Amino acid sequence: MEFMTLLVLTLLGLSLVEPGFGQGGDGDRSEWLTAKEELLKKLEDKLKHVERWQSDVEALEARLNATVDELRGQKAEVGKLNKGNEGLRMRLNAAEKEIDRLKRDSGAPRVAFSASLSNFGEINRGPSTDKTLIFKRIFSNIGNGYDKSTGVFTAPVDGLYYFSFSTYGYNTHVMGAMLIKNGILQISTYDFPSVDSSDSSSNSVVLQLAAGDKLHMELWDNGAVSDNLNGHTTLSGFLVFPLSKLEK
Template sequence: MQRPSSFRMRALILFVFSLYHFTVAQVEDGISTGSHGSDSEHSEYYCSPKILSELKGLKSLVQEQKTVLEELKKQTGNQCSPETHSELKELKSAVAEQKVTLEELQKQLTEKPNVAFSASLFGEGGQTIGGHSSEVTLVFRKVFINFGNAYNPSTGMFTAPVKGVYYFGFSAFANGRNSMGVHLCKNGQQIVATYDYNSSHKDVNGANRAILQLEKGDQVYITLWGGLHIFDSYNSVSTFSGFLLFPV
């Protein structure tokens, strides 16, 4: 078989470089797509089928690059210039690094936990609770969504499944002659509150939010102040929600 010309050698190398840059572009697109989880999935760990498909395709491209490089090496043997040997060595190194990057990307995308919940205190009828001598933990029983099952609708406790930065928001309502006051608490520590003292026999309400860094196992919950009240109905006016922004 006739040895490949210098022109053919350069064309093959350019082809390999084109494959490499195309793969890099695909990785960047996969990362952009992977930053948005789908609400339709209810597993604790979720990676969209599109991203997994792209990763599979990228692995295939890496294998194709390795095959092309090996074929180039077989065809040229020791007959090519030192410069060409150097270029082939650099390409093989780039392929190996790219494979490691793809494996790490796949690990990150498939192992990032989905954590999000939202619940209403009662979510039906119309009921007021309160008047206790001390603070009590509120149990938001009507769950709208609970990805990862980090929120417990039997205790009202959210337990962080991983170390990370989390967002929490809550609202509270009281009617008639009642005054309202609630705290967002973390491990027994009061973080933020909302309250409204009723002086005109009208409905009162309030809301607040916070971003917290939590360790795995930390608990976040809402407490009702001693002596005050909270109301909820089918309109779901008293709520508690939260989600993981990112692990740390």
């Protein structure tokens, strides 16, 4: 715009300048006017070129601004895509971990057993020097972890196991029993002799076992329990889930 202003001022200046004329008179004046018209025409042509250039520059500036806006929009969209990809990666990692867990679980043995003390009629156990209770009536023994000949359960794999048991007895002796793991008492039931004719109780626990750990039930000293086909004195257990080395 400054260049155009200078051109206009130049044209005005030229139109105002009139040289002194000699004796040539009208001839010199005519030549001067002709030259002046040619100069004005050239300046007008240049002015038109400048105006076109100015228009082209403004159009280019508008396109550049539009490109900048578009790039900003694309940058914002890329940011959204990156966040979305991060979410997908997190879900993918979680899915891979779940697949690995399912693979481990699918390859782990299924372990569950349930048994009662009496497999015929009514029986009483205790008081006795051999205090181990052997549950003879087998309801289930998936994985063969429980040995009905010894009353001992042996963990086949490392894992978390759930155990529950119930005891029933008469008031003549201490009623109850202890759950023993590798020779160490874990939980128990207990009831003193009382005026009641009979007593019953139950207990349960979740234990972390290593493969080869052994559990069984024992009577208390001077203790006794009873059972019949109604299944009052029982022992049950199952593998909740196996444990890998990293989870221990």
